[in-house]
Amino acid sequence: MRAGALAGAGILLAGCAREPLAGDASVGDDAGGGTTYDGPPVSLSYWNGFTGGDGPIMLALVDKFNGAHPNIDVAMNLVRWEDYYQKVPAAVYSGAGPDVGIMHIDQLATYAALNVILPLDDVAAALGLAEDDFAPVVWEGGIYNGKRYGIPLDMHPLGFFYNKGVMKEAGLDPNKPPATAAEYEAALEQMKSKGIQGSWVSPFLFTGGLMFQSLVPQFGGSLYAADGSRATFDSDAGVEALSWLVGLVDKGYSPPNVGQDADNGAFMNGDNAFIWNGPWIIGLYASNPALEWGVTPLPRIGTERGAWGNSHNFVVMNQREPDPNRLQASKVFISWMSNHSIEWAEAGMVPARRQVRESRAFAKLAEQNQFAKEIDYMHLPPPVPGIPDAQEAVERAVNEAVLRIKSPRDALADGARIANDLLAENRASYGGG
Amino acid sequence: MAQSATRPLARARPREVDRPRVAGSSAATPYLFLAPFLVLFGVFVLGPSLYALWISLHEWNYLTGDQPWTGLANFTDLFEAGTASGRFFWQSMGATGKFVLFSVPPLVLVPLGVALVLNAKFPGRNFFRAVYFAPYVLGVAVVSLTWRFLLDPAIGLVNFYLTEWGIIDTPIAWTNSLPWAWVTLVLVTVWWTLGFNTVIYLAGLQDVSRDLVEAARVDGASRWQVFRHVTVPQLRNVFVFVITVTIIASANMFGQSYMITQGAPGDETRTAIMYIAQEGFQFKRMGNAAAMSVILGLFLAALGALNFAVFRGRGE
Numbered sequence: 001m002r003a004g005a006l007a008g009a010g011i012l013l014a015g016c017a018r019e020p021l022a023g024d025a026s027v028g029d030d031a032g033g034g035t036t037y038d039g040p041p042v043s044l045s046y047w048n049g050f051t052g053g054d055g056p057i058m059l060a061l062v063d064k065f066n067g068a069h070p071n072i073d074v075a076m077n078l079v080r081w082e083d084y085y086q087k088v089p090a091a092v093y094s095g096a097g098p099d100v101g102i103m104h105i106d107q108l109a110t111y112a113a114l115n116v117i118l119p120l121d122d123v124a125a126a127l128g129l130a131e132d133d134f135a136p137v138v139w140e141g142g143i144y145n146g147k148r149y150g151i152p153l154d155m156h157p158l159g160f161f162y163n164k165g166v167m168k169e170a171g172l173d174p175n176k177p178p179a180t181a182a183e184y185e186a187a188l189e190q191m192k193s194k195g196i197q198g199s200w201v202s203p204f205l206f207t208g209g210l211m212f213q214s215l216v217p218q219f220g221g222s223l224y225a226a227d228g229s230r231a232t233f234d235s236d237a238g239v240e241a242l243s244w245l246v247g248l249v250d251k252g253y254s255p256p257n258v259g260q261d262a263d264n265g266a267f268m269n270g271d272n273a274f275i276w277n278g279p280w281i282i283g284l285y286a287s288n289p290a291l292e293w294g295v296t297p298l299p300r301i302g303t304e305r306g307a308w309g310n311s312h313n314f315v316v317m318n319q320r321e322p323d324p325n326r327l328q329a330s331k332v333f334i335s336w337m338s339n340h341s342i343e344w345a346e347a348g349m350v351p352a353r354r355q356v357r358e359s360r361a362f363a364k365l366a367e368q369n370q371f372a373k374e375i376d377y378m379h380l381p382p383p384v385p386g387i388p389d390a391q392e393a394v395e396r397a398v399n400e401a402v403l404r405i406k407s408p409r410d411a412l413a414d415g416a417r418i419a420n421d422l423l424a425e426n427r428a429s430y431g432g433g
Numbered sequence: 434m435a436q437s438a439t440r441p442l443a444r445a446r447p448r449e450v451d452r453p454r455v456a457g458s459s460a461a462t463p464y465l466f467l468a469p470f471l472v473l474f475g476v477f478v479l480g481p482s483l484y485a486l487w488i489s490l491h492e493w494n495y496l497t498g499d500q501p502w503t504g505l506a507n508f509t510d511l512f513e514a515g516t517a518s519g520r521f522f523w524q525s526m527g528a529t530g531k532f533v534l535f536s537v538p539p540l541v542l543v544p545l546g547v548a549l550v551l552n553a554k555f556p557g558r559n560f561f562r563a564v565y566f567a568p569y570v571l572g573v574a575v576v577s578l579t580w581r582f583l584l585d586p587a588i589g590l591v592n593f594y595l596t597e598w599g600i601i602d603t604p605i606a607w608t609n610s611l612p613w614a615w616v617t618l619v620l621v622t623v624w625w626t627l628g629f630n631t632v633i634y635l636a637g638l639q640d641v642s643r644d645l646v647e648a649a650r651v652d653g654a655s656r657w658q659v660f661r662h663v664t665v666p667q668l669r670n671v672f673v674f675v676i677t678v679t680i681i682a683s684a685n686m687f688g689q690s691y692m693i694t695q696g697a698p699g700d701e702t703r704t705a706i707m708y709i710a711q712e713g714f715q716f717k718r719m720g721n722a723a724a725m726s727v728i729l730g731l732f733l734a735a736l737g738a739l740n741f742a743v744f745r746g747r748g749e
Contacts, residue, residue, distance in 0.1 A: 020498035086714045089496055114496040200587075203609060204695060257606030259585040260695060266588055389716050396699065403609055403698040418517050429494065 021093060021115040021318050035126050037332045039325040043073040044333060047088060048102035048312075049081035053283030054347035061343055065336050072329045074100075085388075088317075089116050095320030099330045105141040105150060105311040106381050106388060112144040113385040113430045117315040119147040123331045127151070127338055133354045135375045138311045141383045150313030151334050153341055154349035156279050157309035157374040158207075158214050160299055164292035166273040170194045177294060181244075181301045184274075188253040191273060198273035200263035201245055201254040203402035205395050207263055208245065210308045211276045212398045214298055215241035217306030217379045223394060228384030230423060233394055234409075234416035237302075242401050242408035244301060249402065257403060279348035279371050295367050297374045309378035311352060314338070350375065386426030393419040482730075489723035496717065507724035518712065522725050524700055525708035526732075528690075532704060533683045536619045540679045541672075544627045548634030549660075562635070566628035573625075573688030580621045581693045584608055609697040618689050618702065626682070630675050637671035638664070673744045680736055684729070705729050 050058045055078060062076050077098065079087050085107060091097040093116075103111065111117045131139050134152060142150035164174035170191040178184040184199075191198035202208040216223055221237025224230065232238070248254045264281070266272035268291055276298060285293050298307050314334040316327065337344075341351040342361045350372045351357055357372055381387045397415030400406045406414070464471075489507055491500040511519045551562050568576065583590050584607035592604040607617045641664050649663050687706040690696060696703030705725065713722030 021496065089717075093496055114494075116496065203697060255587045255604070257586045257609050259587060259589070259606075259608050260581065262585050262587050265585075269588065271588065399697055400699045405699050421517050429492070429497070 021320075035332070035335060037069070037072060037325075037329045039071070039328065041071045041073070042323075042326050042329045043075060044100060044326060044329055045077060045098040046074050046100045046333070047077045047079055047084070047098040049079055049084045050102075050347070051078050051080050052280060053287075054280060054349075057344065057347040061337065061340060064340075064343075065333060068336070069332070072332065074333055089114065092116050092317045092319075097317045097319070099317060099319075099326050100333055101315050101317060102153070102312050103150065103315045105138060105152070105313055106383070106391075108142055108150045108313060108315070109144045109383040110385040110388065110430075111315070112147070112149040115318055117149050118318055119149055120151055120314075120316060120331070120334070121148045123151055123334055124148050126331070127335050129338075129353075134352060135378065137309075137378060137380045138352055141311065141380055142313055144383060144385075150315055151338055152352035153312045153314055153337065154344060154352055155309055155311045155371075155375060155378065156349050157307040157371055157378040158210050158276050158278055158298060159295050159307075159371050159374065160297065161267065161275050161277050161281070161285065161293055161295045163267055163270060163273045164294060165270055166191070166196060166198065169270075170196055170198070170273070174292070174294070177296050177299075179296070179299050181299070184299050184301065185253075187273075188248070188251075192252055196273065197253055197255055197271075199248050199253045200258050200266055200272045200275070201248050201402055202258045202260070202263040203399045204260050205398075206261065207276050208258075208402055209395050209398045210278070212242055212245055213308040213379070213394065214276065214306055215244060215301055217377070218298075218300060218302030218304055220303055222379070224382055224387070224390070224419075224423075226382060228382035228387055228423065229427075231390060231393070231416040231419035233397070233419075234412035238412050239409045241302065242398065242412060245398075246401050246404075246408055249404075279350065279368065282348035282367050295370050297370060305374075305377045307374045307378050309374070309380060311380070312349070384423075384426075385430040386422065389422045389426065390419040393422070485723045485726055488719055489727050491720045492718075493720035493723070494717045495719060500720070503720065507720050508728070510721070511724060511728065518718075518721055521700065521703075521708055522705070522728075525703050525705045526729070528700075528702055529684055529686065529705040529729075531615060532618060532686050533680060535615055536622055536683045536686075537676070537679050539619065539623050540626065540630060540683070541676055543623060544630035544675075545634050547627060548631045548638060551631065552635060552638045565631055568625050569628035571625065574692060576621065576625045577689050577692035580617070581608060584617055584693075586610075608694050611698060611701060614694045614698065614702045617693060618686070621689055621693065622683070622686070630679065633671060633675055634668070637668050641667045669744060673741065677737055677740050680740065681733060684733055684736075 046062065048058065059076055062074050066072070066074055085103075088097060088101060089111065097116075101117075103117070108117070112119075129151070135155065138152045138155055142148050142152060160177065162174075162177045167174040167177075167187075170187075171194070172187055172190060178187045188198045201211070213223065216233055216238050219237035219240045221232065221235045221241065223233045223238075225232055249256055263272060263275055264277065267275045268285070268288060270291075282295070285291055297305070314337060316330050316334070319326075338353070341353060342356050342359060345351050345356075345362060345365055345368050348368065350368055351362065356362060357375075362372075363369065381391065393415040396418075397411040400414075401408045401411040405411075488500075490502060490504060492503050492507075493500045510516050511522055513519060547565055551558060551565065584592075586592060586604050586606040586608060589607070591607065592601075595601045596604065605613055607613050645663050645667075646659055649659050654662070685706055686704050687710065690702050690704050690707055694702045696707065706729075709722045709725045709729070712725065713719045
């Protein structure tokens with residue numbers, strides 16, 4: 001009996017070991033690049049994590065695409081972003097992955113290095129995508145080892161939302177949101193005198209972690225060396241940034257130990273006046289008629305302007321059984337989406353392409369235009385494989401400092417040490433990429 | 434099989450008269466009956482466990498071409514001072530240990546009390562039995578998110594009423610400070626799962642001999658003496674089961690930490706399972722994660738053995 005079980009396990013082991021995904025880049029380079037598709041009818045699966053108010057807008061775009069392309073049928077599937085980067089690679093590896101997906105720009109290098117996604121230089125060429133049509137961080141962020149892996153759909157930098165009702169209550173002019181460190185702190189001091197804690201600092205990525213990642217470049221620092229070889233968020237600039245953030249709690253402008261999403265809840269309830277949040281939240285605020293709010297670029301707290309940002313990119317998944325028809329249809333889908341990115345802007349996002357941002361249709365979107373102002377100083381982690389692992393260390397450092405477990409300097413130093421270990425480990429496992 | 438005793442035992446060998454066999458059965462019969470379970474056990478428990486042991490001996494990212502053999506390096510790394518994964522792993526094991534220590538006593542004792550009350554005869558007894566069991570049918574996400582909102586330090590209802598009624602002056606950071614994060618995790622888990630152990634105790638109480646209870650009463654035993662010397666000894670096997678299952682469930686705690694505290698403050702409430710899942714599925718260092726799972730598994734096996742040993746020593 002025991003021998004039988006072991007033999008069975010042996011068969012199982014053999015069954016689990018699969019060939020690695022083919023790394024031959026040429027599979028992505030066949031002709032066409034995605035302007036037209038004349039082949040037999042195909043159905044494509046398209047996965048993304050737009051589970052919020054952005055989901056219906058993306059679905060409407062997909063329906064519109066299906067209507068205009070009788071021989072292509074795209075089915076959209078939602079996976080929460082929290083699970084997305086675990087499920088998608090596993091699905092692709094087992095040959096059950098989608099044809100097309102969305103990935104954040106800071107994830108592209110990792111999954112390009114792991115052969116989960118395919119190069120799309122031909123799509124970019126067919127679309128006539130050119131460097132000057134994109135912000136440099138977004139253009140360069142999609143390139144790994146000289147090949148383009150992502151077609152940028154949008155950009156979403158962090159913006160400054162202010163609750164006009166709370167500002168009025170404190171005797172502040174609701175149409176003059178603070179734009180500098182002095183104005184920011186003066187407004188908070190005035191609110192404090194009226195018993196209002198005006199700028200809640202969350203110890204979690206949303207939104208305290210994102211505030212920190214915006215403040216580091218504002219104080220002249222960066223999270224990592226430009227080549228992604230080591231962490232630099234423990235520099236003096238990083239310490240200044242985190243100390244300013246923790247100072248908001250110390251000075252009583254924020255309650256201590258803010259819970260997950262409580263900063264946002266308090267903003268919507270009229271307990272919190274200021275929140276640094278992304279454009280994805282616009283829909284939620286707009287759907288609440290009792291909430292009077294506005295949004296502008298982030299205030300300049302340090303010596304320069306700076307904002308955390310990210311970008312949704314279209315990617316094509318590597319397939320165990322490549323099908324030229326589906327591949328071609330996938331590229332047609334991405335091209336069409338890229339050309340209709342103005343409609344996606346309704347979800348709150350800033351279109352990645354300059355020509356779309358400069359269109360009259362985009363000019364009508366008041367809030368989105370505030371975010372568009374930040375494009376030139378939007379900061380992303382460098383495009384090296386495994387960088388999301390190191391970001392975890394940044395999150396932990398902010399958590400420890402905001403919850404007063406460690407001083408900002410110690411938290412950042414410990415975090416940078418861990419991040420450097422991870423970066424070195426990743427360099428080894430991704431072959432120096 | 435007991436029914437077969439009524440059949441003639443013509444072919445039974447004399448020595449086996451007390452263990453009757455079904456006519457036409459063979460030596461394989463018991464194994465055939467066990468087979469459906471053994472197949473599932475083999476495919477979903479034994480096979481994956483052995484596979485994990487194999488993975489733990491490699492540097493294993495399922496997406497890359499080669500999974501280099503590293504021998505015991507994944508294990509020795511965990512025991513070497515100074516490695517980040519080792520430090521985080523033992524911290525998470527410590528967190529799991531604390532949770533087991535804090536949560537098992539209330540999860541064993543509170544349901545016993547509830548079961549004793551619900552075992553008495555009073556109007557509405559079935560209603561209350563259902564009420565106490567009700568939270569157990571909820572999913573961990575529902576329970577965790579509900580309590581996260583209720584216990585939010587700044588905008589939660591619990592702090593609101595505690596301050597309103599003058600019980601506390603400053604809000605308690607239920608979800609992201611120590612020791613409150615542990616208090617929260619234990620309270621939520623007890624509220625959520627006490628119904629399960631209660632049902633087990635209730636079933637066990639039905640088997641407590643009424644004759645012995647009455648005999649003890651007649652002999653003048655107090656209620657406490659009856660409970661201590663008549664009821665408890667008869668529940669011994671139930672205790673072994675409840676304690677073992679509860680220790681395993683608490684050692685596998687993941688959802689509550691993941692959703693209520695996110696491991697905060699810092700990594701204080703990040704449990705071993707949570708760290709293993711992160712290391713394996715998020716960072717795709719499956720060799721490391723498998724090695725950690727093996728160690729966690731060994732710890733649990735040792736605890737289980739200890740538990741049985743203690744109770745066996747007490748009995749007979």
